[in-house]
Amino acid sequence: xxxxxxxxxxxxxxxxxxxxxxxxxxxxxxxxxxxxxxxxxxxxxxxxxxxxxxxxxxxxxxxxxxxxxxxxxxxxxxxxxxxxxxxxxxxxxxxxxxxxxxxxxxxxxxxxxxxxxxxxxxxxxxxxxxxxxxxxxxxxxxxxxxxxxxxxxxxxxxxxxxxxxxxxxxxxxxxxxxxxxxxxxxxxxxxxxxxxxxxxxxxxxxxxxxxxxxxxxxxxxxxxxxxxxxxxxxxxxxxxxxxxxxxxxxxxxxxxxxxxxxxxxxxxxxxxxxxxxxxxxxxxxxxxxxxxxxxxxxxxxxxxxxxxxxxxxxxxxxxxxxxxxxxxxxxx
Amino acid sequence: xxxxxxxxxxxxxxxxxxxxxxxxxxxxxxxxxxxxxxxxxxxxxxxxxxxxxxxxxxxxxxxxxxxxxxxxxxxxxxxxxxxxxxxxxxxxxxxxxxxxxxxxxxxxxxxxxxxxxxxxxxxxxxxxxxxxxxxxxxxxxxxxxxxxxxxxxxxxxxxxxxxxxxxxxxxxxxxxxxxxxxxxxxxxxxxxxxxxxxxxxxxxxxxxxxxxxxxxxxxxxxxxxxxxxxxxxxxxxxxxxxxxxxxxxxxxxxxxxxxxxxxxxxxxxxxxxxxxxxxxxxxxxxxxxxxxxxxxxxxxxxxxxxxxxxxxxxxxxxxxxxxxxxxxxxxxxxxxxxxxxxxxxxxxxxxxxxxxxxxxxxxxxxxxxxxxxxxxxxxxxxxxxxxxxxxxxxxxxxxxxxxxxxxxxxxxxxxxxxxxxxxxxxxxxxxxxxxxxxxxxxxxxxxxxxxxxxxxxxxxxxxxxxxxxxxxxxxxxxxxxxxxxxxxxxxxxxxxxxxxxxxxxxxxxxxxxxxxxxxxxxxxxx
Numbered sequence: 001x002x003x004x005x006x007x008x009x010x011x012x013x014x015x016x017x018x019x020x021x022x023x024x025x026x027x028x029x030x031x032x033x034x035x036x037x038x039x040x041x042x043x044x045x046x047x048x049x050x051x052x053x054x055x056x057x058x059x060x061x062x063x064x065x066x067x068x069x070x071x072x073x074x075x076x077x078x079x080x081x082x083x084x085x086x087x088x089x090x091x092x093x094x095x096x097x098x099x100x101x102x103x104x105x106x107x108x109x110x111x112x113x114x115x116x117x118x119x120x121x122x123x124x125x126x127x128x129x130x131x132x133x134x135x136x137x138x139x140x141x142x143x144x145x146x147x148x149x150x151x152x153x154x155x156x157x158x159x160x161x162x163x164x165x166x167x168x169x170x171x172x173x174x175x176x177x178x179x180x181x182x183x184x185x186x187x188x189x190x191x192x193x194x195x196x197x198x199x200x201x202x203x204x205x206x207x208x209x210x211x212x213x214x215x216x217x218x219x220x221x222x223x224x225x226x227x228x229x230x231x232x233x234x235x236x237x238x239x240x241x242x243x244x245x246x247x248x249x250x251x252x253x254x255x256x257x258x259x260x261x262x263x264x265x266x267x268x269x270x271x272x273x274x275x276x277x278x279x280x281x282x283x284x285x286x287x288x289x290x291x292x293x294x295x296x297x298x299x300x301x302x303x304x305x306x307x308x309x310x311x312x313x314x315x316x317x318x319x320x321x322x323x324x325x326x327x328x329x330x331x332x
Numbered sequence: 333x334x335x336x337x338x339x340x341x342x343x344x345x346x347x348x349x350x351x352x353x354x355x356x357x358x359x360x361x362x363x364x365x366x367x368x369x370x371x372x373x374x375x376x377x378x379x380x381x382x383x384x385x386x387x388x389x390x391x392x393x394x395x396x397x398x399x400x401x402x403x404x405x406x407x408x409x410x411x412x413x414x415x416x417x418x419x420x421x422x423x424x425x426x427x428x429x430x431x432x433x434x435x436x437x438x439x440x441x442x443x444x445x446x447x448x449x450x451x452x453x454x455x456x457x458x459x460x461x462x463x464x465x466x467x468x469x470x471x472x473x474x475x476x477x478x479x480x481x482x483x484x485x486x487x488x489x490x491x492x493x494x495x496x497x498x499x500x501x502x503x504x505x506x507x508x509x510x511x512x513x514x515x516x517x518x519x520x521x522x523x524x525x526x527x528x529x530x531x532x533x534x535x536x537x538x539x540x541x542x543x544x545x546x547x548x549x550x551x552x553x554x555x556x557x558x559x560x561x562x563x564x565x566x567x568x569x570x571x572x573x574x575x576x577x578x579x580x581x582x583x584x585x586x587x588x589x590x591x592x593x594x595x596x597x598x599x600x601x602x603x604x605x606x607x608x609x610x611x612x613x614x615x616x617x618x619x620x621x622x623x624x625x626x627x628x629x630x631x632x633x634x635x636x637x638x639x640x641x642x643x644x645x646x647x648x649x650x651x652x653x654x655x656x657x658x659x660x661x662x663x664x665x666x667x668x669x670x671x672x673x674x675x676x677x678x679x680x681x682x683x684x685x686x687x688x689x690x691x692x693x694x695x696x697x698x699x700x701x702x703x704x705x706x707x708x709x710x711x712x713x714x715x716x717x718x719x720x721x722x723x724x725x726x727x728x729x730x731x732x733x734x735x736x737x738x739x740x741x742x743x744x745x746x747x748x749x750x751x752x753x754x755x756x757x758x759x760x761x762x763x764x765x766x767x768x769x770x771x772x773x774x775x776x777x778x779x780x781x782x783x784x785x786x787x788x789x790x791x792x793x794x795x796x797x798x799x800x801x802x803x804x805x806x807x808x809x810x811x812x813x814x815x816x817x818x819x820x821x822x823x824x825x826x827x828x829x830x831x832x833x834x835x836x837x838x839x840x841x842x843x844x845x846x847x848x849x850x851x852x853x854x855x856x857x858x
Contacts, residue, residue, distance in 0.1 A: 032739065033741040033742035034741075035741070036737075036741045039473055040394035040395050040473050042473075042759075042761060042778045043394075043473065045776060046776070047471075048778075050472065082386075083548070084387045090548070090549070093549070150580065150583065155586070163580050164575050164577070164580045165550065165573075170545060171363060172363045186361050188361055190362065191362055277577060280575045280576045280577065280580060282549045282574075286576065293708065293737050294737045294738050295737065295738020
């Protein structure tokens with residue numbers, strides 16, 4: 001497994017190299033002038049020219065690439081033109097925010113997928129009605145689910161769940177940036193619970209579509225497994241249906257489910273832009289969205305690299321888990 | 333999965349929820365808790381912002397949204413009166429001032445009994461370090477406002493004399509501007525010199541509030557200064573909360589989670605807020621105005637007569653009415669209405685509804701007019717689309733193209749890519765007409781996007797700045813308008829919405845930008 005992980009790490013470096021070049025070229029061929037965002041729209045041409053020199057925007061493209069690449073290696077990514085804060089500082093808060101939300105969404109996806117999978121294959125009219133509901137949920141745009149959930153749980157339910165933000169108390173100065181974890185580490189269940197409450201709606205909005213898709217894959221897999229010869233053999237040996245389902249069918253059906261989950265998780269991290277906007281969740285998506293609007297190339301490129309890394313790591317972890325769950329799969 | 337499994341899962345979930353609920357009664361250590369007394373909770377004002385703010389450095393703040401933090405913590409020698417339509421300069425840290433007959437020497441008497449938040453007493457010695465820092469750190473932005481100061485003398489602790497290198501009739505407006513000089517504790521300047529990072533999160537001013545906890549991108553807190561010299565506001569703390577979604581702003585204002593929101597021209601949002609229970613919408617005067625720019629380098633628009641016929645042929649009043657409703661009043665001159673007397677601020681182009689038809693078969697026959705609008709400016713697309721509709725109806729081929737921020741700025745200043753026309757909601761740096769004219773119409777103006785030029789304009793502006801002869805701006809208004817290069821559409825108000833529990837909101841706004849507030853004017857109803 002160590003050799004496999006090392007090979008994937010090598011592949012990750014290659015992916016990141018080409019991703020860097022691609023994003024950089026796209027950033028340079030696109031029409032973007034972030035200077036007025038940096039110094040204000042009323043700046044004079046002389047002030048704009050001075051700022052371009054200060055930011056290195058007038059340097060030859062290879063020089064700009066060199067500065068960007070060395071900045072990536074040394075961790076000195078420079079200043080965000082929109083927030084005017086060091087990009088590394090912004091990332092240190094945005095990345096944990098997105099990973100915490102994505103993690104919660106993945107957990108919810110699994111819960112929704114497993115719970116709904118049993119209902120999905122239910123026969124008769126009830127099953128058909130349930131499938132219609134599931135299809136509707138899966139096909140609804142994420143932003144619609146997000147906005148409806150805010151209406152239901154914030155407005156109509158009298159503020160049962162928060163509509164925006166990550167915490168009612170702000171971050172711990174010495175925290176990890178993962179608020180639920182920070183609450184537990186600081187011995188404050190109140191803080192952790194508050195963070196969980198803030199997580200519920202955005203995570204739910206991000207996970208419903210993926211959860212329904214997972215449910216369908218699991219349901220198909222379990223239906224096939226329960227009809228297989230070995231299931232029949234298990235029944236003839238006196239095993240109960242529930243035991244066969246848990247010990248054998250679910251495990252056999254989990255491989256395609258895990259593969260789907262890996263793909264969904266990868267997309268989920270990069271598709272949280274909308275969710276983060278609706279819930280004012282200050283993660284990578286929100287950060288990227290602002291940067292794209294003002295043409296802040298360094299931020300755009302850096303966030304793309306981070307998302308690319310997360311995607312590759314997630315898939316590597318999935319492959320390892322798949323091999324652990326299903327002995328027929330070998331890491332190679 | 334059978335019934336027992338579901339029951340087990342449900343029981344586990346319920347137990348977990350109960351456990352967490354029980355745990356929630358023991359707070360443990362919490363971050364970001366105010367150090368205030370028991371009144372803190374109900375004396376905190378929470379204001380929503382729809383985008384993150386830039387660094388609130390008193391010497392370089394030049395964007396807009398961060399100014400409410402700066403103006404809460406810092407003060408200048410003079411300021412503009414709040415709650416009035418027309419800008420009026422009133423005392424702040426200077427109680428009185430005189431200007432020498434030659435317009436070069438400004439003598440200020442400082443307010444007694446003022447201390448900076450770090451405990452340093454305010455004396456005349458504090459002025460020079462603040463001016464020097466504004467000139468250097470603010471060089472990329474508002475530093476020009478103090479660049480004309482040639483000498484600073486301090487006859488005594490309560491008197492400071494600023495001597496200009498050349499007379500400048502806008503100088504007091506520069507000092508009163510929200511972007512203008514703020515006095516900073518000289519001890520803080522000595523200790524932190526050019527450390528912009530320190531000034532981004534700490535303050536050393538004399539204002540009614542001090543910088544509190546900043547959760548970057550999420551929440552910025554001001555806490556009441558215990559040493560403030562004046563009448564403090566009614567709030568112990570003021571939180572600026574970043575909420576990206578305007579829908580959420582509306583919901584949170586309705587629920588009371590937010591106490592107020594000061595926005596721009598987002599008409600649908602404020603129409604909805606006007607009907608929200610316990611929320612009232614206020615309209616603040618401002619000098620913000622949407623301006624149409626005509627590109628003299630675009631095909632067919634190089635001729636002044638063609639541009640004048642184009643400007644004169646469009647029914648701007650209907651566009652303003654349809655897009656802004658009662659949030660705006662159609663302009664009658666190129667300057668914001670409250671900046672220059674109405675008699676001096678008169679458009680030179682007479683409206684002529686038949687002008688467009690003449691252009692369609694004449695100068696603009698076979699030409700395509702492209703209107704590039706900034707998609708990030710509220711109302712810009714509606715204006716552009718309405719304009720396109722009028723032109724197409726008259727037989728002039730026109731199209732509307734939207735640009736995101738970075739693409740907009742890279743396109744408008746590039747003669748090879750610039751469209752035929754554009755529009756932008758501009759605001760001056762101060763209430764003086766020179767700041768407006770120089771920004772938009774001067775050859776070196778920051779917002780003169782198509783590089784339009786009016787013969788002799790810069791010389792006229794320079795003369796008026798020296799002599800203070802405000803009647804010169806009548807000629808500027810005429811010449812600029814007659815050129816057909818620019819057309820000011822409307823005088824915009826700024827929408828704000830506050831919970832009814834907030835008192836004083838209607839008188840809290842400074843008049844230039846509209847979005848900046850004197851936070852001491854706000855107090856809780858109870």
